[in-house]
Amino acid sequence: MTLADKILAVHADREAVSPGEFINIRVDLILANDVTAPIAIREFHRLGVNKVFDPKKVVMVPDHFVPNKDVASAEQAKLMREFAYEQGIMYFEAGRMGIEHVLLPEQGLVLPGDVVIGADSHTCTYGALGTFATGMGSTDIAAAMATGDIWMKVPPTIKLVYHGEPGEWVGGKDLILYTIGKIGVDGALYSAIEFAGEAVTAMPMDGRFTMANMAIEAGAKAGIFRVDNKTQLYIKSRANRSYSVYEPDGNAEYSQVIEYDVSDIEPQVALPHSPANTKPVSQVGDIEINQVVIGSCTNGRLDDLRLVARILKGRKVHPRVRCIIIPGSQQVYLDALTMGLIEAFIKAGAVVSTPTCGPCLGGHAGVLAAGERCISTTNRNFVGRMGSPESEVYLSNPAVAAASAVTGRITSPEEISG
Structure with a gap:
């Protein structure tokens, strides 16, 4: 069996x-x-x-x-x-x-x-x-x-x-x-x-x-x-x-x-409007974004936030981007605070939220307007998933999301970490 x-x-x-x-x-x-x-x-x-x-x-x-x-x-x-x-x-x-x-x-x-x-x-x-x-x-x-x-x-x-x-x-x-x-x-x-x-x-x-x-x-x-x-x-x-x-x-x-064999795969991005519509980040093209969401039941754990801090520490969120970071639990929040991660996020210009599913389902705390694009570490990007049916959601890992928050467009972390 x-x-x-x-x-x-x-x-x-x-x-x-x-x-x-x-x-x-x-x-x-x-x-x-x-x-x-x-x-x-x-x-x-x-x-x-x-x-x-x-x-x-x-x-x-x-x-x-x-x-x-x-x-x-x-x-x-x-x-x-x-x-x-x-x-x-x-x-x-x-x-x-x-x-x-x-x-x-x-x-x-x-x-x-x-x-x-x-x-x-x-x-x-x-x-x-x-x-x-x-x-x-x-x-x-x-x-x-x-x-x-x-x-x-x-x-x-x-x-x-x-x-x-x-x-x-x-x-x-x-x-x-x-x-x-x-x-x-x-x-x-x-x-x-x-x-x-x-x-x-x-x-x-x-x-x-x-x-x-x-x-x-x-x-x-x-x-x-x-x-x-x-x-x-x-x-x-x-x-x-x-x-x-x-x-x-x-x-x-x-x-x-x-x-x-996953030795040579790149970070993946799922384009609208399906988690199956995936491409390596290098093949996504020049796509500007309005919002970044990092968290959820998919990627709101401490390892995820550590990865984000590696990208955001000493950098600034792009002035035309909203970056929302959501620790997955009070304990994750407290651990991130103790480790100095929350300070790095706030200094970078990100919003740090109490644990919530809110933006993932288009409920609150990060709902998208018509014509807006978001790259998110959540798990679904169906039409209207995070707000307006005329918005777009791209799915990625936390490092890609954080790098994109800095540049204002979908970006590989390799581009800014070198």
Whole structure:
């Protein structure tokens, strides 16, 4: 069995499972946010159930519109907050929260071998920890909150193997954009992706989170890494419960095995209006920008901010560019502050925001007007994703985004770091 098969079989109390089977599985953690939780809560009440199955296994994080941007978002957060207090479930208030997919691993709430479901499509981020994690609709979340299990069709697994040693400015974001550019936004439709190869083995955890996060942009049900020493080191000071590590069988059957040599790839840029519309940064051309967003559940971790500081320290954001930097959690913010990164950002002329998903979904704190262009470290660039349907969003890694903030056009970090 593959890694995904192993985890699902254990949670279905089965010796084995096969792709295409429908199974019921126990869940270890259920997640919802201030956009999706209110729907789940209303559906939960419609079921006639008074209590969630286990308060320790349900988490709610207000990260999309908090601090509340308007009355409607305040009401959404209030509903979620009151339900959390009533049920005794975990709730992370403003000032203690973070972007959910940065926060939960940081808090030790997601561990290897878990099955995690979330009312957010980027729940697949947790696969970096050897977890089977997937997004579901709010009605599914309501049922899981009541029962502690969920039905699922076992997905086939695609194995992606990355060979070689990536260049200095090439990281997890580039590998996953390169992959999506090759296989398309439906190239892994309803499949689990198992990431492998020496390039990802050498990759730090923050880069793995980025790759797992964007598995959904290729249509995947989940994206999973094997647990290794880096994983164990990451969770060593965070885990407060036992966990299980699973390995794929040597004779595991994959629907596809795709291999890439990433030794010579450049930083990648996804042009409008698809994460699959990728080009090496050197081939993008002379494209001026109005805004840069650095952060999100994709690239709002400490390694990302360190990379940005390497570019921005001692330089200035272009006078016609707005540069918005969003640490992924309060802890990331505090660590960046202690390390002097926040000072470097402010001196460069960037805006540093409290943790929020705001600009990624065109919600607040960085919405684009008609005709504006933004280069962003987020994960989606569909029409109207960050504001006006007449705006454009380009996706890149944090180094490219920071270099572009300095020059006012899409720029390789090599151009200004030499």
